[in-house]
Amino acid sequence: MADHRDEPLVLGIETSCDETGVGIVHGTTLLADAVASSVDEHARFGGVVPEVASRAHLEAMVATIERALTDAGVKARDLDGIAVTAGPGLAGALLVGVTAAKAYAYALGKPLYGVNHLASHICVDQLEHGRLPEPTMALLVSGGHSSLLLSSDITSDVRPLGATIDDAAGEAFDKIARVLQLGFPGGPVIDRLAREGDPEAIAFPRGLTGPRDAAYDFSFSGLKTAVARWIEAKRAAGEEIPVRDVAASFQEAVVDVLTRKAVRACKDEGVDHLMIGGGVAANSRLRALAEERCERAGIRLRVPRPGLCTDNGAMVAALGAEMVARNRAASDWQLSADSSLPVTETHVPGDAHLHPHPHSHAHSHDHVHETAKDNLYS
Amino acid sequence: MLLLALDTATPAVTVALHDGERVLASDTQVDARRHGELLLPAVDKLLTGAGLALADVTGVVVGVGPGPYTGLRVGLMTADTFGFALGVPVHGVCTLDGLAYASDLGPDAGPFVVATDARRKEVYWGLYADSRTPLSGPAVDRPADLADRVAGLPAVGAGALLYPETFADARAPEHVSAAALASVAAERLAAGEELLPPRPLYLRRPDAQVPKNYKVVTPK
Numbered sequence: 071m072a073d074h075r076d077e078p079l080v081l082g083i084e085t086s087c088d089e090t091g092v093g094i095v096h097g098t099t100l101l102a103d104a105v106a107s108s109v110d111e112h113a114r115f116g117g118v119v120p121e122v123a124s125r126a127h128l129e130a131m132v133a134t135i136e137r138a139l140t141d142a143g144v145k146a147r148d149l150d151g152i153a154v155t156a157g158p159g160l161a162g163a164l165l166v167g168v169t170a171a172k173a174y175a176y177a178l179g180k181p182l183y184g185v186n187h188l189a190s191h192i193c194v195d196q197l198e199h200g201r202l203p204e205p206t207m208a209l210l211v212s213g214g215h216s217s218l219l220l221s222s223d224i225t226s227d228v229r230p231l232g233a234t235i236d237d238a239a240g241e242a243f244d245k246i247a248r249v250l251q252l253g254f255p256g257g258p259v260i261d262r263l264a265r266e267g268d269p270e271a272i273a274f275p276r277g278l279t280g281p282r283d284a285a286y287d288f289s290f291s292g293l294k295t296a297v298a299r300w301i302e303a304k305r306a307a308g309e310e311i312p313v314r315d316v317a318a319s320f321q322e323a324v325v326d327v328l329t330r331k332a333v334r335a336c337k338d339e340g341v342d343h344l345m346i347g348g349g350v351a352a353n354s355r356l357r358a359l360a361e362e363r364c365e366r367a368g369i370r371l372r373v374p375r376p377g378l379c380t381d382n383g384a385m386v387a388a389l390g391a392e393m394v395a396r397n398r399a400a401s402d403w404q405l406s407a408d409s410s411l412p413v414t415e416t417h418v419p420g421d422a423h424l425h426p427h428p429h430s431h432a433h434s435h436d437h438v439h440e441t442a443k444d445n446l447y448s
Numbered sequence: 449m450l451l452l453a454l455d456t457a458t459p460a461v462t463v464a465l466h467d468g469e470r471v472l473a474s475d476t477q478v479d480a481r482r483h484g485e486l487l488l489p490a491v492d493k494l495l496t497g498a499g500l501a502l503a504d505v506t507g508v509v510v511g512v513g514p515g516p517y518t519g520l521r522v523g524l525m526t527a528d529t530f531g532f533a534l535g536v537p538v539h540g541v542c543t544l545d546g547l548a549y550a551s552d553l554g555p556d557a558g559p560f561v562v563a564t565d566a567r568r569k570e571v572y573w574g575l576y577a578d579s580r581t582p583l584s585g586p587a588v589d590r591p592a593d594l595a596d597r598v599a600g601l602p603a604v605g606a607g608a609l610l611y612p613e614t615f616a617d618a619r620a621p622e623h624v625s626a627a628a629l630a631s632v633a634a635e636r637l638a639a640g641e642e643l644l645p646p647r648p649l650y651l652r653r654p655d656a657q658v659p660k661n662y663k664v665v666t667p668k
């Protein structure tokens with residue numbers, strides 16, 4: 071078993087969207103998970119407004135770091151490293167976190183680790199269920215991502231098997247909540263209403279599940295439109311909308327496809343466990359159906375508690391601790407935010423722009439860096 | 449006293465060390481798109497070159513803008529974090545005050561304008577009685593709307609150089625220097641004056657634009 075004396079103590083900073091998260095972990099043990107959210111400020115826009123998020127991150131950052139240190143009961147000088155989400159995410163929001171992490175690591179004289187947001191979503195499960203099996207199959211679903219990933223080493227090898235070709239699963243929840251006038255964000259309220267509805271009341275389409283469709287890719291745009299159309303037709307006919315049934319049937323269509331494809335990927339790749347992360351992993355029906363299907367397929371399911379599924383600093387710290395434990399190269403002081411960091415780049419080592427990434431392979435692509443920088447200052 | 453000054457509110461990434469009496473060292477790089485990448489290495493080089501460490505710093509001075517937000521936040525977040533980590537005060541100075549200080553307009557030159565590029569065909573600007581005395585501003589406006597108020601006055605800064613039809617007598621310096629910013633702060637601290645809180649002067653509300661991937665997709 072792991073030797074606790076040598077486990078790294080790492081502070082992680084996450085600002086890729088609207089949550090200012092600062093977490094502290096000791097190896098695979100969670101010590102603090104401080105989050106300041108600007109979600110209420112975005113609610114009236116029905117989505118996250120990047121400039122509002124960036125402003126909120128700057129205001130909340132130092133107080134959130136302070137709170138995490140207090141909660142963890144650790145001294146900053148005892149940290150073994152500072153980790154930060156380098157991407158992907160909202161460019162301006164990421165930059166605030168990266169800037170804070172660099173300044174903090176520099177001031178403390180600690181190594182800095184710029185890490186990948188998606189790999190962090192997977193790694194966070196170590197805080198809940200112990201070391202990740204290798205390889206690990208992961209289904210990441212949130213407002214920003216819907217991906218099936220296979221990782222043999224979370225610090226160096228994450229392979230994308232499939233991803234959404236249009237909208238993220240969480241976006242579909244937000245959009246349907248908007249059509250039903252339930253407010254933003256849509257996930258929690260749809261989950262709640264769906265519990266009182268009939269998931270088989272309306273047969274909504276399952277995207278990309280035909281025999282010729284990509285086995286592991288997702289599409290939620292068509293579903294979104296189908297649900298909106300169904301609701302508008304009822305409204306046009308002057309009929310009352312059965313909100314609970316719509317919520318349940320829509321949710322069922324989403325989680326049916328997600329779990330079906332994830333279980334299939336596990337079988338195809340011979341992986342006997344599945345990790346589910348991201349904000350949508352907090353959905354109770356997704357958890358229940360995944361459990362049912364995994365059980366039937368002989369697959370062990372690992373889903374962190376809801377608070378660790380949404381964006382937070384602990385997940386970044388968890389991956390940072392793994393970087394330290396596995397002696398991965400630290401980032402340098404030039405580290406910049408990369409809004410479209412490919413999932414294959416698990417971290418951003420200091421010599422990344424001088425040498426090719428030692429673990430890069432056919433799936434990495436860096437074509438978007440220039441546009442990312444344009445975004446940053448537009 | 450050892451002040452570390454930094455400003456990222458203009459295309460310049462600029463850093464300086466000041467001992468309360470004079471500027472010990474400074475460095476300025478102009479690259480409007482790489483504030484995040486350049487600032488910390490610049491601080492490191494500055495300190496190392498002066499044979500000092502960040503732990504020697506007794507106060508941080510930061511330009512609080514106005515300036516393009518993304519770059520502006522890099523300086524403020526860095527200053528804020530340094531202040532927290534070192535347990536030292538962080539003093540805010542209006543970036544335009546730094547530019548006014550660095551202008552070569554002498555104390556008897558009379559009123560002049562400082563203007564920087566606010567993008568979207570606007571300028572951030574302020575009116576100064578002399579290089580140390582702000583009269584009005586900072587504000588953000590279209591140059592044409594200022595013509596009456598700034599007519600005949602000398603003007604410094606990239607915003608002035610960019611719009612010669614409004615600012616006929618435009619001059620250097622183009623961008624702020626942290627050396628000037630540090631000097632402003634040192635003089636004000638010596639005089640017992642209150643400095644600004646280290647909070648950005650945005651001057652505009654955020655564009656309430658929902659990102660593309662959240663756009664309404666109404667069925668056709």
Ligand SMILES: [Zn+2]
Pocket residue numbers: 187191212214348349380381
């Ligand atoms: Zn996320």
